[in-house]
Amino acid sequence: MELKQLGNTRIMVPEIGLGTWNYSGGVEPLRKGIELGACLIDTAEGYHTEDVVGQAIKGIRGRVFVATKVSGRHLAYDDVLRAAEGSLRLLDIDYIDLYQIHWPNSRFPIKETMRAMERLADSGVVKYIGVSNFSTEELREAQSFMSNHPIVSNQVLYNLNSREIERDLLPYCQKNEITIIAYTPLGSGGLAKNTRFISNRKMKVLEQTANELQKTMSQVSLNWCTSRPNVIAIPKSNSLGRTIENCLASGWRLSQKNIQLLDEAFS
């Protein structure tokens, strides 16, 4: 499994992690993913999967990078602290590796929210602070209120068919050493198998690339994401076999020519 630097830290994280939104696969796929090097698990207080993640990492917590999120409804100072406590309890751990603000919410002053996030990091309950679904402007504003800790990541929608962040968020994060954690990297499964949701022309190029490289479409889609500097991806699968398949999207690279053909087809 290839590793990438987390934000501007010295911590290395796998380029493929394990998503758990709508996850119902039990502990086995998560444990297998960890064994294969996908040792970053993403959850959230809103996912109701922190408990299964807790079970999956029991006894191997030190080998796992646990990322969870405070809900966009809980961004008042005290609520952030309370939410973190709740996540620690459900995950059955005593620190969170990456604590992310799930969604920005203009009802709460971001200054207060970031102050609470820093308090958690100061006390060691949280190792690194991240955000999710933040625009470049929102990210800049949040950064302006940080005094002791950097924002190391922004978790956003990014896949072959959803490229909006390439306009300015991705270049901004690359320039400022903020890791992009690409969510829905398989387009909710549409980039892993032929469906009617994506045009035949695009899927044909994806399928041809996969066939040429003797990889699967999911592996090509994930490798396309992680071929971008600063980008890691967190596919979700309930299945042991598909989790293994997704982990094997790392350890090799699409050629520049492959990337160019995919970029042209999906542009």
Ligand SMILES: NC(=O)c1ccc[n+]([C@@H]2O[C@H](COP(=O)([O-])OP(=O)(O)OC[C@H]3O[C@@H](n4cnc5c(N)ncnc54)[C@H](OP(=O)(O)O)[C@@H]3O)[C@@H](O)[C@H]2O)c1
């Ligand atoms: N921060 C946010 O607001 C936010 C929003 C959305 C998602 N996320 C995070 O990102 C993670 C991934 O995103 P996602 O769950 O939306 O979508 P995704 O990972 O793009 O796609 C998941 C879907 O693809 C299927 N799949 C997975 N691997 C496959 C393979 N190798 N072949 C065929 N089908 C495959 C899964 O089915 P099976 O389970 O049956 O394999 C599932 O239906 C989430 O779990 C969550 O952790 C974050």
